Amino acid sequence: MSSYTGTKDIVRAESAVSRIAILSDAHLLIQAERFRDENYRSPRGEISLKNFNKVVSQVVAEEPEAVILAGDMFDEREKGGEWVVDVEAAKYWPEIRKGLKQLMECTKYGIYALRGNHDTAPVLKELQDYLGNGFHFVRNEEEKIGNRRMYFMETRYRQGNYTIKREELPEKGEILIMHETIPWDMPGLEQEVFQALGERFTLLLNGHMHHYSHGSLDIPNLYSLPALIPSRELKNNFTVEYQWPGDLENPKIKDSPFGYLILDGDEISFKRYNPIQSIVNIRIEGDNPGDIVKGINEVYSHLMQREDRDNLWVWISASGITFEHTVRQETNRYPEINTMDIKVKNQKSKIKNIELKGLDKVISLSELEARVLTSLLWPDRDLAQKLFDEIFNSDNLSRNADSNLERILFQKLLELSALHCGVPEERLKSFLMKVDPLWKKK
Ligand SMILES: [Mn+2]
Secondary structure, eight states: OOOOOOSOOOOOOTTSOOOEEEEOOOOGGGGOOOOSSTTOOOHHHHHHHHHHHHHHHHHHHTOOSEEEEOSOSSOOOEETTEEHHHHHGGGTHHHHHHHHHHHHHTSSSOEEEOOOTTOOHHHHHHHHHHHGGGEEEOOSEEEEETTEEEEEOOOOOOTTOOOOOGGGSOOSEEEEEEOOOOOSSSOOSOHHHHHHHHHHEEEEEEOSSOSOEESGGGOTTEEEOOOSSOOSOOTTOOSEEEEESSOTTSOEEOOOOOEEEEEETTEEEEEEOOOSSEEEEEEEEOSSHHHHHHHHHHHHHHHHTSTTGGGEEEEEEEESOOOHHHHHHHHTTOTTSEEEEEEEEOOGGGOOOOEEOSSSSOEEHHHHHHHHHHTOOTTHHHHHHHHHHHTSSTTTSOTTOOHHHHHHHHHHHHHHHHHHHTOOHHHHHHHHHHHGGGTSOO
16 A cells, blocks of 8 residues: 555544545536537536535545545446547546545545446546556555555446356455445345345445445445435435425425545444535326426426526426427426436336237237236346337327237337347347237137
């Protein structure tokens, strides 16, 4: 370990356990947009940098002896097949580096950085070159930081395949810093792996989830780190939430979920950071596109009355509708409101009973789905499930669907999705042959 000594004099008893700040998931460069003007940054990018500067001052005031970056602090974003970060990052790096330098210089031991799934090694190596021996990019190694021992387990994030072999897990230690998916209502690293790690380490600190919690998965020493500042990855973080239908005068208000952790002695505390902007979540529930359009307009008219309307980052989730475009068309009518992202989902519970005629008998869509799924084995089954959920669902089909048309549509959609899912052609053919008898008249 290098013997970096910052400029800050910290007077502490020799025996005290080092006070450490843990920062995660700022996703700083995710706000980089492609602009031809080499000096222009997007308003979202500007806000992110302002938040970063503000939170850096807050952390500096905490007088940590070391700062840990637990992954996805920078983010290398891809847009239209190009790495935005290479083109745009130049406009952001001077300020990011300045902030990191401030953090580094306020500490005795410097900064220790773990790579997250959105970070790249070259970016972290460059920072190490630039900032010198007070910045440590650590990969699958233990570091002694003051009188603490910390193991930095590099991310194993692989969507759809989160397994880590037992023999690849780090041996016993004190504190584990990692960046993995906790399986909270979503696929993630197996619970048994977290449990095994929880037995090997006194403390598990995990980034990536953007949400502060501890003791989940029944592992008392597992801590999930908050996102430092807002980014495009909302992950259920908000400060204001409107529901439609609902009382627009009284939205749900929450304390900021953003911030960082301070380890001091045996104490772990979540330090809140209040971002510059308000993070607004809008939940619209309707039965049809008409409802959704009405809901969006009512909520947005309400937002327009807010004094801070220029300072909102708005996320929408709408259920009872299939196409994001329908929502986007409405939000575009309110250019003052910064709509960050729109998610649409069909409500499974509200599925209309579409009847498919011309099969061996008249059956409902859900019966067909059940029959197709039971006739298949993994991985065809997974693909079919995805098709039913996303494409061949009641919202996309009219009532009393014509089976011949739907059958052709289904096959075409399958062919298309197979390409996207990387399914080889032979497997697609055998899949279609297996499904085909389900469609035929007896
Ligand atoms: Mn991540």
